[in-house]
Amino acid sequence: MAKFPEAQKRMFGNVFVCKRCKSKQRSTSQKVLLGKQTCRSCGGKSFRTLRKGKQASGAK
Numbered sequence: 001m002a003k004f005p006e007a008q009k010r011m012f013g014n015v016f017v018c019k020r021c022k023s024k025q026r027s028t029s030q031k032v033l034l035g036k037q038t039c040r041s042c043g044g045k046s047f048r049t050l051r052k053g054k055q056a057s058g059a060k
């Protein structure tokens with residue numbers, strides 16, 4: 001099976017991690033940058049992208 005960078009980007013590119021409670025939020029970078037995305041659990045507004053050098057698949 002081939003890997004699709006586009007698909008991976010689509011899957012993991014829209015996921016952000018709350019900097020306060022580390023919960024994952026699915027959103028768009030646009031919303032995060034504009035500060036319109038709020039965390040469900042803590043109401044925080046600072047997020048980082050999920051991709052941080054670690055492969056999302058097979059990590060666990």
Ligand SMILES: [Zn+2]
Pocket residue numbers: 018019020021022023039040041042043044
């Ligand atoms: Zn949070």
